[in-house]
Amino acid sequence: MRFVDEYRDADKARALSGRIAALCEPGRHYKFMEVCGGHTHTIYKHGIEDHLPEAVELVHGPGCPVCVIPMGRVDDAIAIAHEPDVILTSFGDMLRVPGGTGSFLDAKAEGADIRMVYSPLDALKIARENPDRRVVFMAIGFETTAPSTAVTVLRAAAEGIANFSVFCNHVTIIPAIKAILDSPDLRLDGFLGPGHVSTVIGCRPYEFIAERYGRPLVCAGFEPLDLLQSVAMLLQQLTDGRCEVENQYTRVVPWEGNTRALEAIATTMELRPHFEWRGLGFISHSALRLRDEYAAHDAEKVFALPGIRVADPKACQCGEVLKGVIKPWECKVFGTACTPETPIGTCMVSSEGACAAYYNYGRFTRDRVREATHA
Amino acid sequence: MTTEQQVLDRIARARRRAPKVREERITLAHGAGGKATQTLVDDVFVTAFANPALEALGDGAVVALGTGGPRLVMTTDSFVVSPVFFPGGDIGDLAVNGTVNDLAVSGARPSHLSAAFVLEEGFPVADLRRIATSMGEAAARAGVAIVTGDTKVVQRGKGDGCYITTAGVGVLDRPGTFGPGAVRPGDAILVSGPIGEHGVTIMLARGELDLAADLGSDTAPLNGPVAALLDAVPDGVRVMRDATRGGVATVLNEIARAAGLTITVDEPAVPVQPPVAGACELLGIDPLYVACEGRFVAVVSATAAETALTALRSHPLSADATQIGRVTEDPSALVLLNTTFGGTRIVDVLVGDPLPRIC
Numbered sequence: 001m002r003f004v005d006e007y008r009d010a011d012k013a014r015a016l017s018g019r020i021a022a023l024c025e026p027g028r029h030y031k032f033m034e035v036c037g038g039h040t041h042t043i044y045k046h047g048i049e050d051h052l053p054e055a056v057e058l059v060h061g062p063g064c065p066v067c068v069i070p071m072g073r074v075d076d077a078i079a080i081a082h083e084p085d086v087i088l089t090s091f092g093d094m095l096r097v098p099g100g101t102g103s104f105l106d107a108k109a110e111g112a113d114i115r116m117v118y119s120p121l122d123a124l125k126i127a128r129e130n131p132d133r134r135v136v137f138m139a140i141g142f143e144t145t146a147p148s149t150a151v152t153v154l155r156a157a158a159e160g161i162a163n164f165s166v167f168c169n170h171v172t173i174i175p176a177i178k179a180i181l182d183s184p185d186l187r188l189d190g191f192l193g194p195g196h197v198s199t200v201i202g203c204r205p206y207e208f209i210a211e212r213y214g215r216p217l218v219c220a221g222f223e224p225l226d227l228l229q230s231v232a233m234l235l236q237q238l239t240d241g242r243c244e245v246e247n248q249y250t251r252v253v254p255w256e257g258n259t260r261a262l263e264a265i266a267t268t269m270e271l272r273p274h275f276e277w278r279g280l281g282f283i284s285h286s287a288l289r290l291r292d293e294y295a296a297h298d299a300e301k302v303f304a305l306p307g308i309r310v311a312d313p314k315a316c317q318c319g320e321v322l323k324g325v326i327k328p329w330e331c332k333v334f335g336t337a338c339t340p341e342t343p344i345g346t347c348m349v350s351s352e353g354a355c356a357a358y359y360n361y362g363r364f365t366r367d368r369v370r371e372a373t374h375a
Numbered sequence: 376m377t378t379e380q381q382v383l384d385r386i387a388r389a390r391r392r393a394p395k396v397r398e399e400r401i402t403l404a405h406g407a408g409g410k411a412t413q414t415l416v417d418d419v420f421v422t423a424f425a426n427p428a429l430e431a432l433g434d435g436a437v438v439a440l441g442t443g444g445p446r447l448v449m450t451t452d453s454f455v456v457s458p459v460f461f462p463g464g465d466i467g468d469l470a471v472n473g474t475v476n477d478l479a480v481s482g483a484r485p486s487h488l489s490a491a492f493v494l495e496e497g498f499p500v501a502d503l504r505r506i507a508t509s510m511g512e513a514a515a516r517a518g519v520a521i522v523t524g525d526t527k528v529v530q531r532g533k534g535d536g537c538y539i540t541t542a543g544v545g546v547l548d549r550p551g552t553f554g555p556g557a558v559r560p561g562d563a564i565l566v567s568g569p570i571g572e573h574g575v576t577i578m579l580a581r582g583e584l585d586l587a588a589d590l591g592s593d594t595a596p597l598n599g600p601v602a603a604l605l606d607a608v609p610d611g612v613r614v615m616r617d618a619t620r621g622g623v624a625t626v627l628n629e630i631a632r633a634a635g636l637t638i639t640v641d642e643p644a645v646p647v648q649p650p651v652a653g654a655c656e657l658l659g660i661d662p663l664y665v666a667c668e669g670r671f672v673a674v675v676s677a678t679a680a681e682t683a684l685t686a687l688r689s690h691p692l693s694a695d696a697t698q699i700g701r702v703t704e705d706p707s708a709l710v711l712l713n714t715t716f717g718g719t720r721i722v723d724v725l726v727g728d729p730l731p732r733i734c
Contacts, residue, residue, distance in 0.1 A: 001652050010717035045661075047718015096404070096727070105727075109400035118584060224716045329379050335386035340726050341410050342397060359386075360723045 007223030008046065016228040017051040023235035024055045031057050031187060032234055033324050035177060036194035037064030037353065038222050044357045046224040056231060059324035060354035062176045062280065063194050065141040066093050067322070067346040067353045070276045071310040073169055074099030077138045079306050080167060080299060081112035087130065088114045089123040090138035097349045100310035120152035120166070127156070127164035136299045138167045144196040146170040146288060147261035150268040153290065156297050167299035168289050171275065173197050174205050175286035179277075181213045185325050190234040192227065193219035195249040200265075202257025206245045214243055221249035268294055278346050279312060279319030318345035321354050328358040335359060387707070394418055404727025408620030408666075411727050433554065434616060435481035437547060448483035450474055451542035459506065459537055461580040463572075463591025466539055467506035469668055471513035471521070472596050473619065474543040479598040480615040480671050482553045482605070483545030485517060490541050491525040495534035506537065517596035519543070549605060555633030557613040563680035564638060564700040565673045567600055567693035568593065569646040570623050574665035575654045586657065588650035595669030600693035604673060607686030611679025617671040621725070623699075624663035626672050627710045628724045635708050640700035640722065642715045660729045663712075663722060674702065 024030065034040060040060045043049060049058065062068055074097055081088035081104070088104070095104045095116060108114045113133075117123050120137050127135035139149040149166060156164045173194060180186060193206055198219045206217045216237040220230035230248045237244060247253055268291060275287030290298040299305075312318065316338065317331040328334055328347065338344040340356050347355035394414035404411040421430060428436040435450035452473045459466040471488065478485040490510065494503065514521050521541075572593040579586055597617060605612060616626040623645075631638045640663075647655075647662045655662045669692065675683045680698060687696035710722040 001649060001656065004656060008716050010715065013717050041659075044720055045714075046716040047712075047714045047720045048716070050718035051716075105402040105404060106398065106400065109398075109402045122583070224718075327379075329382040330377075335382060336389055339386075339389075341414070360721060 007225045021053045033059040033061045034192040035061040035063040062322040068277045070278045071099045072308040075308040078107045087135045089117045092116045140169045143200040150264035153268045165299040165302045170288040191217040193217045198253045219247045279322045316345040328355040407728040409725040434477040446547040448481040450477040453540040464594040467509035468513035470539040470541045474541040475517045476597040476617040478545040479601040483547045485545040488521045488543040489523045493538040496531040558634040560704040561677045562702040568695045569648045571651040571662035571665035573668040590650045593669040600690045603690045608679040611676045613674040615673045618667045622664040637703045637705035638710045644699045
């Protein structure tokens with residue numbers, strides 16, 4: 001496949017792998033956090049850790065948009081779905097996320113009309129085709145998906161599609177990274193920056209990470225060679241004694257971001273004073289809501305939401321996993337009470353979640369693989 | 376201090392325990408062919424029906440009619456595909472081929488089928504005629520006869536146009552039994568052709584994706600290719616499975632777990648047509664989990680592998696057969712993938728349908 005296979009070349013991977021090993025200072029251990037869930041997925045899907053020396057450890061960060069949605073918001077969405085004449089729409093990986101009283105799939109089995117869409121514009125199309133129904137789009141994601149929600153709201157307003165609203169759960173990446181940097185129990189040597197988010201916000205917003213917190217960040221692409229090259233760039237900075245924001249994903253990420261996308265977000269949305277993140281608790285100015293001008297399309301204003309607050313289950317250590325303090329298998333319930341079939345924490349639900357990725361793909365040691373593959 | 380290995384052992388023990396259905400209602404995941412389906416079948420049906428022929432949980436059940444009588448394989452399958460007509464086939468030939476294939480990969484010669492229809496009030500007779508014609512043609516192509524059937528009509532809104540259930544029998548006149556129990560370390564894993572074409576065709580035909588590709592379903596009867604394989608290496612074939620719901624990944628996991636051995640697959644060797652690879656890449660779906668309706672996986676002894684491939688390639692419906700992996704001694708009963716990128720990962724069974732990722 002053109003423009004894909006080039007970035008998955010095993011020979012180039014081996015060359016980069018050699019360079020990474022050479023850059024590691026003997027006796028030193030490096031801990032890098034990949035912020036984005038898409039990176040976690042790539043790392044496991046392609047077996048990238050097999051190309052890294054033992055000295056380099058990748059810590060999976062909070063950038064899985066599904067994983068950070070608190071259970072109460074899922075319950076609120078299900079309450080909307082059970083209202084008369086409602087069609088609730090969302091992305092596929094929301095369907096299995098457990099709220100306090102079950103998931104979208106369970107609510108669907110109880111009779112709610114919940115449909116999977118690939119784009120918020122598809123939800124708008126459903127609204128156009130079903131004028132006697134109230135169509136709600138459960139919007140989730142970081143700055144990556146917020147522009148498409150914003151554009152959809154603008155179009156709904158322009159076309160006067162009154163039966164369409166958005167249940168806005170968009171979050172912003174910078175406050176989450178800051179919360180991790182401020183956490184006292186954390187030791188990270190650098191960050192692999194979220195490439196898709198950066199296509200929208202650019203690289204400049206990360207500069208405080210290098211300047212104030214003294215940690216290098218390399219904005220990384222999503223193909224396996226992108227990630228290896230980004231790890232090498234981080235190590236090169238550490239070797240040179242530099243601490244900067246660098247852009248590995250130049251073929252997609254402009255340094256200044258996408259100004260039109262940012263405008264669409266700014267036109268339709270504003271920061272919430274605070275928002276609850278699963279596992280991380282309340283973080284100030286970390287999420288977006290629709291502006292008052294678009295109240296007619298704001299599900300939080302159109303519907304009386306129960307505003308359910310559900311405490312994270314006590315045994316669940318999603319927070320520590322999201323902050324990279326513990327590895328997924330170190331969680332008390334990992335693999336026993338909490339599995340992909342019966343997830344307790346959201347890290348186990350989406351294939352991008354650190355726990356699900358580890359459970360599905362990484363559940364063996366490197367030595368074990370060598371034995372099995374070369375037996 | 377708990378070590379990683381202790382945690383992994385705990386997971387392995389938990390996975391061996393008899394599964395329980397925890398949901399209060401059936402969800403779509405229960406029909407996707409993954410872990411949720413397996414749990415439902417084990418906990419609800421196997422418990423209630425308990426008998427040795429069922430408990431083997433093969434694609435078809437081997438039953439003997441009286442002592443010394445002929446051994447038969449019996450199977451049944453329901454078809455609820457939407458849309459009912461799609462590039463490369465329709466619900467009719469799918470229903471015939473699906474049952475023929477379950478019999479064929481059990482080692483039987485498919486002979487007789489039944490067909491039961493649940494029709495929704497308002498369904499066009501012209502469409503039904505078209506489906507029936509295609510079933511007749513598929514039966515003729517596979518050399519089987521549809522000898523009995525049933526028709527029910529449900530009220531408008533109580534069904535999705537047309538559901539078909541077929542059942543079939545075939546004679547198992549080859550000696551021995553095929554099954555995961557016969558699998559040995561060193562055996563070769565073969566697939567009979569490129570994977571994932573049916574599943575991707577259906578996803579595109581639903582029109583929800585605004586994607587188009589020059590692609591048709593792979594629906595086809597497998598009794599020809601299976602006979603070619605068994606004639607060429609009668610003692611070399613350990614087990615065969617058609618890779619329908621859940622795809623090749625799910626079939627390999629079933630074999631690995633039942634055999635208590637690990638299967639290693641080489642990603643570059645897995646045949647995937649470019650349109651399938653492209654659609655899967657866009658959707659974030661792994662083609663190993665996408666359904667085929669005319670492909671099967673065969674585990675054959677290492678010494679038989681070359682002859683087996685030559686025999687398969689001599690049949691037009693398995694002309695692109697190839698080896699994708701091998702069985703290894705490791706008792707952890709995993710399926711491992713050596714990635715094109717030079718890494719290794721586990722290929723597990725999915726819980727439900729593969730869900731597209733958002734970013």
